[in-house]
Amino acid sequence: MHTAGDVRVEDRDDPEIIEPTDAVIRLTATCVCGSDLWPYRGIEPADHTLMGHEYVGVVEEVGSEVRTVKAGDFVVGSFVISDNTCEICRSGYQSGCVHRAFVAGTIGTQAEKARIPYADGTLVATPGQPDEDLIPSLLAASDVLGTGWYGAVAAEAGPGKTVAVVGDGAVGLMAVLAAKQLGAERIIAMSRHPERQKLARYYGATDIIEERGDAGVAKIKELTGGLGAHSVVEAVGTRESTMQAIGATRPGGHMGFVGVNYDVHIPGFELFLAGIHMEGGPAPVRRFLPELIQLIWDRKIDPGKVFDLELPLEQAAEAYKAMDERRAIKALLRP
Amino acid sequence: MHTAGDVRVEDRDDPEIIEPTDAVIRLTATCVCGSDLWPYRGIEPADHTLMGHEYVGVVEEVGSEVRTVKAGDFVVGSFVISDNTCEICRSGYQSGCVHRAFVAGTIGTQAEKARIPYADGTLVATPGQPDEDLIPSLLAASDVLGTGWYGAVAAEAGPGKTVAVVGDGAVGLMAVLAAKQLGAERIIAMSRHPERQKLARYYGATDIIEERGDAGVAKIKELTGGLGAHSVVEAVGTRESTMQAIGATRPGGHMGFVGVNYDVHIPGFELFLAGIHMEGGPAPVRRFLPELIQLIWDRKIDPGKVFDLELPLEQAAEAYKAMDERRAIKALLRP
Structure with missing residues (x-):
């Protein structure tokens, strides 16, 4: 990538073994x-x-x-x-x-x-x-699979758990697949794209939420007796998606964050009041x-x-x- | 507290039972x-x-x-x-x-x-x-004891673990006590006050670090083979102490945060790259x-x-x- 938006395929020298562990x-x-x-x-x-x-x-x-x-x-x-x-x-x-x-x-x-x-x-x-x-x-x-999987593991998806996935990109869809494999009882995918909703359902989503931000959080609370999800996977990396994921996690619940949050600043006091577990990073x-x-x-x-x-x-x-x-x-x- | 800095002791009506659960x-x-x-x-x-x-x-x-x-x-x-x-x-x-x-x-x-x-x-x-x-x-x-204890539990202090405590106030000192009770192998207290250092040692600290910020993080890495502590308790609530706690936690390690971080914004990408667990809030x-x-x-x-x-x-x-x-x-x- 020469600069933003400018991707070129160019010839380079063939790689060679340099270290004995290569x-x-x-x-x-x-x-x-x-x-x-x-x-x-x-x-x-x-x-x-x-x-x-x-x-x-x-x-x-x-x-x-x-x-x-x-x-x-x-x-x-x-x-x-x-x-x-x-x-x-x-x-x-x-x-x-x-x-x-x-x-x-x-x-x-x-x-x-x-x-x-x-x-x-x-x-x-x-x-x-x-x-x-x-x-x-x-x-x-x-x-993407490894990352979505890690997000679901970090969110402690498992039997009896309600798992919400913020993000309908490839990683989010893989987190849905992972939650299903890990035995989650209910899997809520947050998506407003019909094609991606279809794929989310294919991979195991039981519910789809189209709302975002506070409205998305409210919808998740509505689906979980007012408590929030046990497990939430953040698979976008924007401020809005991060706050949505924090807000959707019940107190004591687990949020796995795998979206690259390049320029997000998390308000510490909101996180403090949420009382949740967070784990994330490069999977x-x-x-x-x-x-x-x-x-x-x-x-x-x-x-x-x-x-x-x-x-x-x-x-x-x-x-x-x-x-x-x-x-x-x-x-x-x-x- | 009438306003900042103005604390007064005044007469109020005696409290009475209102709800049957009071x-x-x-x-x-x-x-x-x-x-x-x-x-x-x-x-x-x-x-x-x-x-x-x-x-x-x-x-x-x-x-x-x-x-x-x-x-x-x-x-x-x-x-x-x-x-x-x-x-x-x-x-x-x-x-x-x-x-x-x-x-x-x-x-x-x-x-x-x-x-x-x-x-x-x-x-x-x-x-x-x-x-x-x-x-x-x-x-x-x-x-303070319950909060320090929760900080240590959230940081997963326990046998075989090196626990670092950021903050030498009452909660930090209680986190030291808790880490000791929970069986931590090594307990590093970060303090530059002689009286508090003495109390930290009394409660079980094995090491004292006086440095703060990046220098404090470097010192913890030096004491832990370059890896960082398994468990870190944040018991202050400022931006500096929060970043110190994140930086002192090894990848995959656990940070418990119990300092009231009223006005702290956590840089998400630094947290992402740290690859740690965080749990905290009102204990x-x-x-x-x-x-x-x-x-x-x-x-x-x-x-x-x-x-x-x-x-x-x-x-x-x-x-x-x-x-x-x-x-x-x-x-x-x-x-």
Whole structure:
């Protein structure tokens, strides 16, 4: 991305193994993330930035210390590099790894090939070469599924719980899927787009709320005996959506926030009076990858449906445009 | 409090039973809270406000529906009125009760007598009439101990954990006591006042950090192998202390915030990148009261040491002044 709104596909040198813990992969598929729209819209800076952080592909070469993946393996990787051995990783927070690095901006997986540092700690091999129709779902695991899943886990979605999801983008839809898989009793999706409402229902939403802001909060309270939801996932990242999520969570309830809230300031005293749990940040996708890959492999979940546009990598600019204009939920790119 | 800085002791009508769930108590002791200093200093509005929300005393009369306390009982009450029967109360979040009301401003327990609504849900009777020397400790349970305890529980203090406490006021000191009781391995108190450092060590602090802000965060990282503390309690409520607490918590760690953060705006993106758990708000003291009363009764904890000034109620104005000028940690008032 040369600058906001200006995405170009250009030739770069092929990546090579630098560290013995590196792997070089050839990408089978990649995609555009909702968070890529922040720099696209000029909210985050962009200056010849390497874009893309979601990826699946085939390992071409590994460094001498890599043990868990080898050339020829089909792999899914997290959008955050992690060693998966440090104390933070072992506690399940790989996105806070002492060696953490964000793929976005540093590697850029909207590309044909990529060098992945700490391959053992970042990549997970699938049980075999996947069927073609599983590719979108495996790609989703790399971020949107992993992120939505984390949002639902952070919100403590589970049996007997009412879960509300703020945001009907790919991550929000994946949080609906996760809440369903985690056994939630009732899943409220907040959406005013008919197509996305349909997909939310497909993934397990039991109720749809079209209202936003205070009206949306009031509606959730109405549906929950005046108390608010046990679990709320914030999957947008604006001030309005954040306050909506805080307001919709009952006292003592859990709010998971996974929307990139680039410029949001949370009024501490309102949060204080709400008396809720909050957990969020870049999702520790690596924690969930083995489980998510297996669920996809066994065809128990099909997160790949969030991709409603597929283009060759060369047309990346159009993919950004379609998502920016909300013509597409999420665009898959084929290198 | 007529207005900021102007505290007066004036005659009011004796309280009477209004609702069948009320109790009227005669206060044995009450005190001034750190949060009372917000209106005193003009940060919160004050206009002939009824002050005081911490209290112990003897029940004089109960309404017809009160079952768990009776005339003559010595009781400790929470600073938040709760029915202790609604779904929120039963989940342990009595400070978010559907009938919640704050004692501060509405009842005002810096007084000789008080009407306590929802007596069954708000008050807990002690096992008998307490020895005189237990009064300060029982009074502490009403708020500062219960609040510090909640901060430590919210921060998930426990065996094997390093707990950092931001704030050396009464609540911070009580969080140190709580972390110790909850079995924390290492307890870091952030304080630059020799007297408070001494008390923090008495209550179980293993380390003292005098630095504040970024320097304080750096020091905590230095003491924790670069990772940050597992558990951090924020017990001040300023922007600086809040950011210090967020920064001192390791990724995936827990921050309990109990300082009244009246005018703090938390930068969402910094919180996002920190990747931590946050829980806080007005403490559900009622959840902890039975346990805390027993610990005090059995002389296993002595939270009453935080009161380093005792005055007759008539001298309330001097009590405020002493705390405002930091000449006293916490002032006990005898009606």
